[in-house]
Structures are given as C-alpha cells and as structure tokens.
Amino acid sequence: MKLVWQRGAATVRDVYEVLLERRKIAYTTVMTMMKILETKGYLKKRRQDRAFLYRPAHPKNQIIRGMIREFIDRVFNGSAEPLLVHLVKSHHLRERDLQKIVRMVEESE
C-alpha cells in the first residue's frame, strides 16, 4: 500500500484507480486503509477541494530504514552483519561491486 505513496501525494481516488487495475477492490476499502495509515502516523491529510490529499508524513528513507531495522531485529536479533553476509553470498558480490556502492554513498554525503 505504502508503495503507491512514492508518487508524492495522492487522493483516495488516485490510489483506488491504481489498485483497481490489479484487483477488484472497493473505493471505501482504500479509504479505510488510508485512514488507518494516517492514524498510525504514516500519512497526513489535507483538504484539497472536496477530497483529502494524503502525503507521506515522513521521508521515505526514514520509513525504509525503520523497516530494515525491524527486519534485522526480527531475523538476526539486531545485528546487521549476517544480513550482509547473506547478501554477498547470494548475489555473488565481489569487492568491486561493494566499492561501487560505498563510493555512491560517499559521494552523496
């Protein structure tokens, strides 16, 4: 659901129409979902004309980071290293690949 958010801001109708392409769903269902996301603090709303315009309450990066943390906690009891090991293994990463990433990150700092 939240992925539809990465279009900046959207009304219930916007989301509804996108979801409808993939599966049968009721308008009010989407509304309820968005309201829940709002009360949970993931979205904030603002009146725009007649409808509410929802937008993310926090920067995407922050949310993603939270999800990663939660995953690491749950699966690896909080330590990130094993996750890295797995990634390196199953994607056959070599030093070069990682260097590229480190460089990307360093440039953006």
Next chain:
Amino acid sequence: MKLVWQRGAATVRDVYEVLLERRKIAYTTVMTMMKILETKGYLKKRRQDRAFLYRPAHPKNQIIRGMIREFIDRVFNGSAEPLLVHLVKSHHLRERDLQKIVRMVEESE
C-alpha cells in the same frame, strides 16, 4: 517461533517451556503453531517416545535466504542494491568493513 528452532530439534514441550518464560501461553497453542509450521513445510516431525520431535525441514540458511528475498521483493521491488546502500549508510560502513565480509565469505567457499 522459528527462532526457537535454531536449537536443532525440539518437542512441543521444549518450546512451550521456553516461551512460557516470556509470556503466558497455553501448551496447546504451541502445539497448534508447530503443527501449522509443519503443514506449511517448515518443520517435519518424527515420533520420539510418546511425543513428536520436530526438526527443521530445510537448512536454516535456505529459509533465511527466502526471507531476505521476500523482503527485498516487497520493499525494493526485487533489487538488492538499494538495501545495500541503506545498510552502508545507516551503519556507517567503510570499505574495510565490507572487505572483511567479502573475505569471510570467500574463505567459506
């Protein structure tokens, strides 16, 4: 639940007693959970004396890998690189740290 598995093999009672230390839970609840895990193919059982002895149906690594993949699919639409970027950022990893990991992996191959 499945984390309790990483003690090799266990009966319902074993698990029950560990869980009980942390929260009130019924013996049959644990049983049901383990049975579900079995029908889902995560555990397999074998009679041992009167009780069933459950053990993982697949190597832990394989399950973890599946969980990682599923996470990456859900959060990053299947591409692992953004996850790495996040990890590097939020754990302040430098080349050295990653080299260490790559070396670890290479040694174990």
Next chain:
DNA sequence: TATTTAGTACTAATTAATTCGTATGTCAAG
C-alpha cells in the same frame, strides 16, 4: 489394576486485519 501424567487430535473462541455497505453532505450542472 486403577490412577495420574503427558501427549495428540480436533474443534472452538478470541482477536486482529481486511474489505465493504450505507447514510450523509457538498458542490456543480442542468
């Protein structure tokens, strides 16, 4: 042997998450 104990199978109750319907309000077009 009669009774307690430790286990399973099966079912039921509870709780949480998802999905949707209906009532109602507002604005715009006719």
Next chain:
DNA sequence: CTTGACATACGAATTAATTAGTACTAAATA
C-alpha cells in the same frame, strides 16, 4: 431548486491468524 457525481464518516461483515479448551489415548506408577 433538483439531481447526479463524488466525497467522507461510521459501522458492520468477512476473513485470517492466534490462542485455547475438551475429549481421548497410551504409558508410567502407586
């Protein structure tokens, strides 16, 4: 004005997941 389109609010129905109760069985033991 009245009607239709589009929105929300609120509550209800549905489905899925979690938790637990009861009946029954076999072994252990008094």
